[in-house]
Amino acid sequence: MSQSGPTIVSDGAAPTACVLLIGNELLSGKTQDANLQFLGRELAGLGIRLGECRVVRDDHDAIIAHLNECRARYTYVFTTGGIGPTHDDITAEAVAAAFGVPLVVDAEAKRRLEAYGRELNEARLKMARVPEGASLIDNPISHAPGFRMDNVFVLAGIPSIARAMFSAAAAELRHGAAIHSASVDVWLREGDFAAVLERIAAAHADVEIGSYPFARDGRFGANLVVRGTDADIVEAVLARITAEMDALGGEPERRT
Amino acid sequence: MSQSGPTIVSDGAAPTACVLLIGNELLSGKTQDANLQFLGRELAGLGIRLGECRVVRDDHDAIIAHLNECRARYTYVFTTGGIGPTHDDITAEAVAAAFGVPLVVDAEAKRRLEAYGRELNEARLKMARVPEGASLIDNPISHAPGFRMDNVFVLAGIPSIARAMFSAAAAELRHGAAIHSASVDVWLREGDFAAVLERIAAAHADVEIGSYPFARDGRFGANLVVRGTDADIVEAVLARITAEMDALGGEPERRT
Numbered sequence: 387m388s389q390s391g392p393t394i395v396s397d398g399a400a401p402t403a404c405v406l407l408i409g410n411e412l413l414s415g416k417t418q419d420a421n422l423q424f425l426g427r428e429l430a431g432l433g434i435r436l437g438e439c440r441v442v443r444d445d446h447d448a449i450i451a452h453l454n455e456c457r458a459r460y461t462y463v464f465t466t467g468g469i470g471p472t473h474d475d476i477t478a479e480a481v482a483a484a485f486g487v488p489l490v491v492d493a494e495a496k497r498r499l500e501a502y503g504r505e506l507n508e509a510r511l512k513m514a515r516v517p518e519g520a521s522l523i524d525n526p527i528s529h530a531p532g533f534r535m536d537n538v539f540v541l542a543g544i545p546s547i548a549r550a551m552f553s554a555a556a557a558e559l560r561h562g563a564a565i566h567s568a569s570v571d572v573w574l575r576e577g578d579f580a581a582v583l584e585r586i587a588a589a590h591a592d593v594e595i596g597s598y599p600f601a602r603d604g605r606f607g608a609n610l611v612v613r614g615t616d617a618d619i620v621e622a623v624l625a626r627i628t629a630e631m632d633a634l635g636g637e638p639e640r641r642t
Numbered sequence: 643m644s645q646s647g648p649t650i651v652s653d654g655a656a657p658t659a660c661v662l663l664i665g666n667e668l669l670s671g672k673t674q675d676a677n678l679q680f681l682g683r684e685l686a687g688l689g690i691r692l693g694e695c696r697v698v699r700d701d702h703d704a705i706i707a708h709l710n711e712c713r714a715r716y717t718y719v720f721t722t723g724g725i726g727p728t729h730d731d732i733t734a735e736a737v738a739a740a741f742g743v744p745l746v747v748d749a750e751a752k753r754r755l756e757a758y759g760r761e762l763n764e765a766r767l768k769m770a771r772v773p774e775g776a777s778l779i780d781n782p783i784s785h786a787p788g789f790r791m792d793n794v795f796v797l798a799g800i801p802s803i804a805r806a807m808f809s810a811a812a813a814e815l816r817h818g819a820a821i822h823s824a825s826v827d828v829w830l831r832e833g834d835f836a837a838v839l840e841r842i843a844a845a846h847a848d849v850e851i852g853s854y855p856f857a858r859d860g861r862f863g864a865n866l867v868v869r870g871t872d873a874d875i876v877e878a879v880l881a882r883i884t885a886e887m888d889a890l891g892g893e894p895e896r897r898t
Contacts, residue, residue: 393844410852413692414823416867417854419675422697427671427744436669438704441678441695444852448694471833471839472853537664544855567670582767583727596666596700597728599672599800609674 391531400561401461401560403429405439406452407465407542408477412441420545423527428552428579433562443496444468451478457484457538461497464552464560467543481535482517489515494533495522502529524554535560563615568624572636573607575599582630583610590623592616653685656773657717657818661695662708664723664733665799668697676801677722684808689818690718700724705736713740713776713794718815720808723799725788726879727765737791738773742746751778751787780810790814793862819871823881829863831855839866839884846879848872 405425411417422439429436437460442452449468458465468477484490495514500506513530523532523539525547532541532551541551564600572579576599587595593614600607610627614620628638661681667673668850676867678695685692693716698708705724712813713719724733737810738745751770756762769786772778779788779795781803788807789798797807843851849870866883884894 409849411867412678412683413695413852414821415679415681416823416852418679422668423671423674426669426672427792430670437671438708439697441697443693452694468719470853470855471836473836473843474852498773504831504833507833507837509840510833511837513833546823565670575760577760577763577766577769580727580729581763584765587729594666596672596730598667598724612668612746613666617886 401432401434401562402437402640403462404456404460406440406449406463407439407441407458407543408444408449408465409441409442410474412432412467413443421541421543421548424545424549425464425466428556430565430567432556432559434559434562434566435562436544442484444476446475446476446480446483449477450484453481453484453538457536457563462536463546464541465538466541466548469513469530469540469542471512475512477540477585478515478517481538485517485519485535485604487518489542490518492516492531492533493518493524498531502609505548511532523551526550526554552589565613565615566617567611567613569611569629569641570624570631571600571607571609571629571639571641572633573605574633574634575606576608579608579636581629582627583627586623586630589633590619591619593623595623595627607618657816659690659695659718659720660712660716662696662705662706662712662719662721663679663697664700664721664896665697665698666700666730668723669699677797677799677804680801681720681722681808682804686821687821688812689817690813700730700732702732702736702739705733706752709737709740709794713747715773717793719794720772720797721724721794722797722804725769725796726787727768729895731768733796734768734771734773734789735818737794737796741775741791743774743855746774746790748772748776748778748787753772754785754787780806780808782806786837794892797890804855820874821869821871823867823898824876824878825862825865825867825897826884826887827895828887828890828896829861830887830890831862832864835864835887835890835892838890839883842879842883842886846875849876849879851883852878 458474468475516533517535520535525531527547541548595610598609612620612624630639724731772789773791776789776791781787783803797804852867854865868876868880887894
């Protein structure tokens with residue numbers, strides 16, 4: 387393992403992804419991100435494994451470095467943020483620099499911005515600039531498009547627009563085997579069932595088993611999640627977990 | 643700029659930080675993160691610049707690679723998640739491996755877990771294991787401690803416990819100049835004021851100016867934020883922005 391991070395193999399069967407959330411406001415505590423969970427859920431539904439996410443400042447060199455690292459490592463990279471008209475919107479310029487191509491005015495993007503009806507001043511024209519060779523991603527909400535450059539999908543930061551752009555781009559993605567998820571709540575402390583759960587996990591390396599503790603109404607419990615590409619196996623493992631937790635007095639309650 | 647990412651210089655005046663959020667549930671869409679915004683706000687209050695955040699899977703090699711990359715690059719690294727008793731809690735083991743030291747039972751951590759009164763079985767004893775040489779971070783809520791290893795602070799993932807642990811660890815952090823923030827809402831579209839704001843930003847490189855668009859009650863506006871270490875300069879720049887936006891008809895409203 388090199389210092390530059392893990393290598394995630396993308397073979398034909400298992401597309402992978404990385405999300406880059408771009409914006410100082412996400413690191414200063416000003417803004418609560420609302421895009422990662424949405425993207426994670428959507429990608430899981432398409433069978434695309436989200437390997438990591440990075441939250442990056444509005445910094446030209448930082449965006450370039452992270453983007454070049456991640457686009458080499460994952461099947462797809464999705465960025466959010468920094469494609470508006472103001473001085474702190476530098477994502478398109480950084481993506482162009484990362485690919486070593488100029489930023490050019492896209493005629494179709496310009497046409498859409500003009501059709502939207504507001505004065506196409508210098509600032510708004512900035513939103514029609516994309517890296518040379520990029521294709522547009524539709525924005526049905528505010529019309530200024532996102533874009534795709536090779537395996538990199540550049541989306542807006544505003545959650546409603548990011549979602550609409552992702553939906554517009556999803557048809558271009560290679561899907562993997564859909565990931566099935568099933569879960570059960572148990573009213574036990576993790577320390578009281580960890581050994582049992584570990585034994586089950588060791589016997590079922592073909593699924594991913596997670597334990598997420600909670601406190602509710604003054605009682606402690608945990609949500610036990612099984613995820614995998616074979617729905618029958620996922621259900622069989624959940625059934626075994628449910629039975630063993632019941633035997634421990636955990637009063638299991640199916641969740642999803 | 644190398645492929646392995648930007649170098650952020652940490653001189654005596656400006657401590658920096660990176661946050662690693664560890665957990666498959668944050669990447670699968672199951673769980674909305676609630677730790678980054680809190681840590682970002684707290685670090686800003688201490689004058690510690692949060693340079694980036696990474697969301698990492700519960701994967702031994704991935705945690706090691708990201709941790710080694712980030713601990714070399716930032717003054718401090720804060721991790722959340724993966725220090726409970728179940729099989730998917732692998733953070734302590736990965737941190738020990740990243741530092742090349744064994745994982746050992748800490749006598750004081752063991753004492754605290756025993757004093758908490760529950761049977762100290764093999765699973766719970768796991769929570770007393772820390773990398774050799776680590777110091778404990780108090781957990782006033784559920785007693786299983788976090789730990790500090792060199793410049794890496796390992797916190798729980800449950801938000802209430804992560805917050806309590808951060809508060810316990812904050813006294814050990816070197817502070818920078820506190821970052822002041824002030825902001826104003828304006829009722830203009832970004833494209834209509836971007837040129838004016840860019841001119842102001844170019845004249846004040848000593849502060850960071852951000853523009854965050856919103857729609858409220860069917861009207862479009864933007865929150866304009868000025869951040870910097872000199873409160874007088876922050877206020878002077880905000881006053882200039884307010885006056886110029888007023889001249890554009892933006893009906894500026896002071897926020898913070």
